Amino acid sequence: MPYFDAASSAPLHPVARQALLAALDEGWADPARLYREGRRARLLLDAAREAAAEAVGCRPDELVFTPSGTRAVHSGVAGVLAGRRRVGRQLVVSAVEHSSVLHAAAAHEEQGGTTVQVPVGRSGRVDAGEFAGALGGETALACLQSANHEVGTAQPVDEVAEACRAAGVPLLVDAAQSLPWGPVGGAWSALAASAHKWGGPSGVGLLVVRKGVRFAAQGPSDERESGRAPGFENLPGIVAAAASLRAVHAEAAQEAVRLRELTERIRARVPELVPDVEVVGDPERRLPHLVTFSCLYVDGESLLHELDRAGFSVSSGSSCTSSTLTPSHVLKAMGVLSEGNVRVSLPVGTEAADVERFLGALPGAVAAVREKLGAPAAVAAPGPGDSLVLDVLGKRCPIPVIELGKVIGDVPVGGTVTVLSDDGAAGLDIRAWCHMREQEFVGEDPADRGTAYTVRRVS
Amino acid sequence: MPYFDAASSAPLHPVARQALLAALDEGWADPARLYREGRRARLLLDAAREAAAEAVGCRPDELVFTPSGTRAVHSGVAGVLAGRRRVGRQLVVSAVEHSSVLHAAAAHEEQGGTTVQVPVGRSGRVDAGEFAGALGGETALACLQSANHEVGTAQPVDEVAEACRAAGVPLLVDAAQSLPWGPVGGAWSALAASAHKWGGPSGVGLLVVRKGVRFAAQGPSDERESGRAPGFENLPGIVAAAASLRAVHAEAAQEAVRLRELTERIRARVPELVPDVEVVGDPERRLPHLVTFSCLYVDGESLLHELDRAGFSVSSGSSCTSSTLTPSHVLKAMGVLSEGNVRVSLPVGTEAADVERFLGALPGAVAAVREKLGAPAAVAAPGPGDSLVLDVLGKRCPIPVIELGKVIGDVPVGGTVTVLSDDGAAGLDIRAWCHMREQEFVGEDPADRGTAYTVRRVS
Numbered sequence: 066m067p068y069f070d071a072a073s074s075a076p077l078h079p080v081a082r083q084a085l086l087a088a089l090d091e092g093w094a095d096p097a098r099l100y101r102e103g104r105r106a107r108l109l110l111d112a113a114r115e116a117a118a119e120a121v122g123c124r125p126d127e128l129v130f131t132p133s134g135t136r137a138v139h140s141g142v143a144g145v146l147a148g149r150r151r152v153g154r155q156l157v158v159s160a161v162e163h164s165s166v167l168h169a170a171a172a173h174e175e176q177g178g179t180t181v182q183v184p185v186g187r188s189g190r191v192d193a194g195e196f197a198g199a200l201g202g203e204t205a206l207a208c209l210q211s212a213n214h215e216v217g218t219a220q221p222v223d224e225v226a227e228a229c230r231a232a233g234v235p236l237l238v239d240a241a242q243s244l245p246w247g248p249v250g251g252a253w254s255a256l257a258a259s260a261h262k263w264g265g266p267s268g269v270g271l272l273v274v275r276k277g278v279r280f281a282a283q284g285p286s287d288e289r290e291s292g293r294a295p296g297f298e299n300l301p302g303i304v305a306a307a308a309s310l311r312a313v314h315a316e317a318a319q320e321a322v323r324l325r326e327l328t329e330r331i332r333a334r335v336p337e338l339v340p341d342v343e344v345v346g347d348p349e350r351r352l353p354h355l356v357t358f359s360c361l362y363v364d365g366e367s368l369l370h371e372l373d374r375a376g377f378s379v380s381s382g383s384s385c386t387s388s389t390l391t392p393s394h395v396l397k398a399m400g401v402l403s404e405g406n407v408r409v410s411l412p413v414g415t416e417a418a419d420v421e422r423f424l425g426a427l428p429g430a431v432a433a434v435r436e437k438l439g440a441p442a443a444v445a446a447p448g449p450g451d452s453l454v455l456d457v458l459g460k461r462c463p464i465p466v467i468e469l470g471k472v473i474g475d476v477p478v479g480g481t482v483t484v485l486s487d488d489g490a491a492g493l494d495i496r497a498w499c500h501m502r503e504q505e506f507v508g509e510d511p512a513d514r515g516t517a518y519t520v521r522r523v524s
Numbered sequence: 525m526p527y528f529d530a531a532s533s534a535p536l537h538p539v540a541r542q543a544l545l546a547a548l549d550e551g552w553a554d555p556a557r558l559y560r561e562g563r564r565a566r567l568l569l570d571a572a573r574e575a576a577a578e579a580v581g582c583r584p585d586e587l588v589f590t591p592s593g594t595r596a597v598h599s600g601v602a603g604v605l606a607g608r609r610r611v612g613r614q615l616v617v618s619a620v621e622h623s624s625v626l627h628a629a630a631a632h633e634e635q636g637g638t639t640v641q642v643p644v645g646r647s648g649r650v651d652a653g654e655f656a657g658a659l660g661g662e663t664a665l666a667c668l669q670s671a672n673h674e675v676g677t678a679q680p681v682d683e684v685a686e687a688c689r690a691a692g693v694p695l696l697v698d699a700a701q702s703l704p705w706g707p708v709g710g711a712w713s714a715l716a717a718s719a720h721k722w723g724g725p726s727g728v729g730l731l732v733v734r735k736g737v738r739f740a741a742q743g744p745s746d747e748r749e750s751g752r753a754p755g756f757e758n759l760p761g762i763v764a765a766a767a768s769l770r771a772v773h774a775e776a777a778q779e780a781v782r783l784r785e786l787t788e789r790i791r792a793r794v795p796e797l798v799p800d801v802e803v804v805g806d807p808e809r810r811l812p813h814l815v816t817f818s819c820l821y822v823d824g825e826s827l828l829h830e831l832d833r834a835g836f837s838v839s840s841g842s843s844c845t846s847s848t849l850t851p852s853h854v855l856k857a858m859g860v861l862s863e864g865n866v867r868v869s870l871p872v873g874t875e876a877a878d879v880e881r882f883l884g885a886l887p888g889a890v891a892a893v894r895e896k897l898g899a900p901a902a903v904a905a906p907g908p909g910d911s912l913v914l915d916v917l918g919k920r921c922p923i924p925v926i927e928l929g930k931v932i933g934d935v936p937v938g939g940t941v942t943v944l945s946d947d948g949a950a951g952l953d954i955r956a957w958c959h960m961r962e963q964e965f966v967g968e969d970p971a972d973r974g975t976a977y978t979v980r981r982v983s
Binding site for chain 2: 076077082093094098103135164168172259266269270287299366
């Protein structure tokens with residue numbers, strides 16, 4: 066049963082498993098102790114640090130192991146911000162960073178700091194010049210992911226790092242998604258990553274801080290991991306993480322070519338196989354294994370269930386997914402359709418035949434969800450002139466857009482449809498629908514309940 | 525080769541290993557995801573939480589998994605202090621808490637809070653009445669370990685918890701050392717522990733916060749572990765931790781009796797086998813598997829090396845051990861000898877024969893270190909009246925006490941020896957020496973360099 070959600074967590078790499086088993090026997094003691102078992106653990110820890118540092122492209126004494134990629138980001142952001150507090154308290158991040166970066170930014174703001182979010186284009190990529198323009202004399206730290214976790218778009222880290230260097234601002238790179246494919250180039254100052262994204266075990270992240278970057282670890286600390294990651298080291302996990310990073314890097318170049326072809330095929334075929342689909346993310350500058358698309362008139366959670374029943378495990382940034390009612394901040398920042406969103410991220414070793422099976426199953430899954438949602442959920446009332454008012458208050462995504470699609474033909478070209486909705490995703494999705502359908506989004510106004518979105522029929 | 529440092533880290537329990545292997549296959553996916561692999565991971569996580577909660581004696585929704593015991597303490601202390609900030613900013617702890625508690629207290633003080641340390645008696649035990657007396661209207665949190673990690677002394681958690689309840693102050697119990705032996709009784713409010721102390725894997729701690737305790741998680745958080753432990757869960761580790769906690773509890777009662785006999789034998793035999801030894805810690809109210817003693821005229825690091833060469837892995841709280849030059853804060857708070865300190869903590873399954881071999885090897889190891897240190901390191905100069913002045917400036921522990929022992933006989937009863945030393949441990953060790961030798965410690969005064977400690981010969 067194909068698992069296509071490597072961007073969430075990759076299955077354990079065989080090398081990781083092997084290394085973990087060996088380290089369970091050899092690496093359970095405290096590496097800070099002087100006796101035999103402690104010395105053995107210390108050797109394993111030192112060797113893992115050297116291997117990981119070589120794979121990342123840094124010095125071993127610049128790299129510490131943390132309990133997760135999230136904690137690496139939290140500690141890295143807090144540590145650099147505190148180290149440079151005298152310079153200023155401004156943090157600059159892209160609008161499509163992983164939630165761990167945004168949560169760190171929120172914590173910074175709670176303590177009186179400020180954050181500037183650099184917007185992205187429709188492909189999810191920041192403009193390096195725009196990012197550079199956001200850096201100021203008060204900027205203590207800038208954060209940019211190497212590649213986006215939801216849509217796969219690669220960011221211009223090299224150019225942004227150069228701009229940061231010129232401005233004297235350290236750049237922290239969240240490399241969680243791209244490190245499995247190779248080291249991050251450019252003159253970055255700090256880097257965070259997560260082992261379970263590259264087939265290492267969960268429970269291990271890494272934080273690199275280049276020599277010369279001012280860093281003041283926050284919160285209580287101890288003598289472990291250079292005072293930057295307190296608590297007894299997860300040594301078997303660390304050993305397995307380092308071993309598997311080397312192993313995936315050894316296979317990366319070849320596997321990247323192969324998976325890029327498979328995702329390229331998904332990018333090309335999905336719009337041919339399924340009507341009303343938008344493939345999102347940069348088509349060229351992207352992760353090799355990840356492709357994301359959104360299906361109009363579909364709710365993400367139902368589609369995920371249909372695909373799960375058909376044997377495919379994929380993810381979604383839709384607002385209707387899981388416990389959240391707000392759409393993914395990434396899709397929102399890109400201004401693309403959030404409904405019926407599907408992220409396919411292929412693990413290393415994915416077979417072409419499984420991708421073909423997925424392409425075979427997708428149209429039926431989308432059609433089944435659309436059919437279920439097809440029953441009329443609202444009636445449009447005539448408004449002044451050539452206009453209709455569609456009341457979908459209380460209806461969740463993707464109903465507002467489904468009903469809009471049904472009635473747009475009922476007004477003449479030049480006429481308008483006003484959608485009354487209180488769904489958080491409606492504004493984003495109605496705009497995206499207009500973009501896909503080449504209709505005009507006129508604007509939005511507060512209503513007695515919810516918001517009134519007005520669309521003009523232009524074709 | 526016997527490993528006698530279970531209090532640092534216990535070898536992996538076979539049940540933990542088995543559960544870990546199974547969970548590597550079944551539990552690598554994101555438990556927050558809706559597809560098959562995610563649902564399977566969620567089931568494993570829920571089951572582990574239920575098992576751990578049952579073993580601890582709490583509700584599953586009161587328990588979260590953290591990346592280590594240290595992180596559980598840090599998060600627990602910070603969260604309760606923040607949750608009760610309106611009450612006050614005072615933290616009350618015993619003087620012999622684990623460093624993770626003291627580091628959390630230091631971080632609290634850096635942010636403007638205050639800490640009160642409750643002293644302990646010579647056995648390392650706090651007096652419940654004295655602890656209760658330290659609680660005030662401004663006290664936001666009290667922390668007390670269930671048993672001490674260096675000397676094994678059990679603390680009066682029940683009584684202190686009652687006093688805290690009466691004062692309306694939550695009590696956080698660091699149960700790292702005692703949880704392997706069973707749940708902690710009493711009306712505590714929060715509890716922290718560490719899996720690798722009970723034969724679980726490293727990388728897993730647990731934090732329990734009783735319903736009704738005001739708690740505000742500090743730092744950036746996410747949706748995982750009730751917002752109290754951010755970052756992707758170390759699920760295989762968590763599954764193994766919970767399974768092994770159940771397994772060790774099932775064996776605990778029987779094993780506690782057996783190991784108590786073995787440590788009782790060490791307590792009794794060491795002073796018979798080795799001259800000038802002080803066995804420290806409460807002889808009755810103590811952990812079953814742990815015994816600590818200090819050897820006069822011995823430096824801890826050399827003794828650890830001798831014992832390691834003889835095949836025994838033990839630990840030490842001596843000032844001369846490892847990277848630190850200050851003696852263990854626990855031994856200091858107890859006022860006992862810190863030099864030549866040895867902690868023996870027997871892992872589950874330790875054989876009586878190995879303990880006998882240890883008792884056989886110890887006298888030779890101590891004698892070897894004493895012989896190396898025996899060469900005169902200082903000359904005493906006559907002082908006014910019946911007094912001698914011993915200059916051991918620049919000499920490290922245990923030289924000051926060794927030289928004091930050599931010259932005390934050179935003054936008549938009633939005469940004094942003044943020791944000039946700049947070693948941080950000298951004050952503690954000279955006092956402990958006087959206690960052991962039944963001589964009088966007169967006092968200490970600042971000198972041009974270091975401190976002058978004066979001892980009167982009374983026998």
